[in-house]
Amino acid sequence: MIESMSHGIGVDIAFLLLATLAVVTAWRVFRTDSMVRASFFLLVSFIAVGVIMILLAAEYLGVAMFFMMAVEMTVMALFMVMFMMNPAGLNPMNMVHQERISIGAGVVSFLVLSAMALLAVFPDRPVSAGLDPVRSLGNEMLGDSMLIFESAGLVLLTTMIGVVVLSSHRGRYGAATEGSLPPGLESGGDPAGKPEEDEDGEDGGHHHHHH
Amino acid sequence: MTLATLLLLAAALIGIGIYGALSQQSFVMLMMGLELILNGVMLAAVAFWAFSGAGAPEGQLLTIIVMAVMAIEMTMGFALVVAVFRGKQADTTESLTGLKH
Missing domain, CATH: 1.20.5 (Single alpha-helices involved in coiled-coils or other helix-helix interfaces)
Structure with a gap:
């Protein structure tokens, strides 16, 4: 591969460190016990890629990546705390299915894409200096x-x-079922298919029905 | 930092992302895998723009579009997580057996 961009050894070292950081943190996303930590590992991986974009002279995209991912991963961490059973990572976590197929698919796609990157001949037209x-x-x-x-x-x-x-679990005029009860099976009968809330009221004393 | 090394890095990110998207049970972790795939795609786009595209502005525009796709994927994913959680109290893919809830 022809060295197509004039840059110093410092850029190469920075790229190697950032590339290692991006891959290691991306791997740690799926290997950490804490889901909140997983989202922050993903953030670090994105920031490393953003810095690489800045090294490639795409300053706008790199900085846009920082801002977008910082907000996105914060939202993700919030969702982890809201929905997941183990956001803090106090217990070991390994929630995976079909792991062997997944590892195979990941490795195969990496090998195919790497082979394309190494074997294909791409045109050598770097960004001109005046751009x-x-x-x-x-x-x-x-x-x-x-x-x-x-x-x-x-x-x-x-x-x-x-x-x-x-x-949203309700529309502009109330819940989805409001005012739209299905007709009864017999004329004048109870609505069909309506969950029978009033009958199982023996342990549901805390439900407040407004009639 | 050559085109080949950048594409290798992108391939590694895409591979890890595919592993995550296929293997994770939790919806949000699955979305993280999708994000990693798009991360690799954006890096590859910028690498091609810088080394093979002679700085054609469409290369950067493609990256912006992938960023928009990423934002849409995140918001739709979170909305579906909220809808599924409301309907089934579930946060893993195994608890969904049908599209209707």
């Missing part, structure tokens, strides 16, 4: 590729609406 990457990205996003950029924004807006619909 300002941030300016060129800005001109592209608000110029020729504006439609793509705006579509991404629209998809994000659609996602926000969909997420609120999915995660």
Whole structure:
């Protein structure tokens, strides 16, 4: 492989350290006992990749990676605390299924992709010295590729609406079942398929029904 | 730091991500695997942009789009986790046997 970018030995050393850090922390994500720690390991892996992007002169993308991942992994850690049984890692955790197939799939995909990286011949056209990457990205996003950029924004807006619909357990006028009881099996009978809440009330004294 | 070493790093991240996405039982850990795959994809895109693409701005734009995909994956994933947890009190993939809850 031709050395296609003029940079010092310092950049190479930094890249080696960051690459090791990114892979080791990525591996530790699935090997740590604590789910909160797992999300922070993932954050470290992302930050290492972001620094590598900055070394590659893609400053905007590297810094955007820092901000995005810092927020994303904090949200992830919060979700871990909310939903998972063992966020603090006080007990050993190994929640895996089909592990052998998964290891095989991971190793095979790594080998195939590495073979492509090493054997394929890619054109050697490095970034020209006079290029300002941030300016060129800005001109592209608000110029020729504006439609793509705006579509991404629209998809994000659609996602926000969909997420609120999915995660909200009530609609604008109350719960999903409100005012929409199914008709009875006989005319005038009880609604069909309605969970019988009032009948199992012997141990449910804390339920408050408003009739 | 050559194109080959960068692509090897991306391949390692994608491989670990595939392992995680296939092996983890917890929804959020599974999403972490997907994130790692996208992490490797973004690194490969930036590497190609820097070494093979002559700094064509579309290379950086592709990375921005992958970042948007990542954000969408996270939000949809968390919304589904909330919906499943509300319906089934479950946080592992094994407890879901059907699409309907």
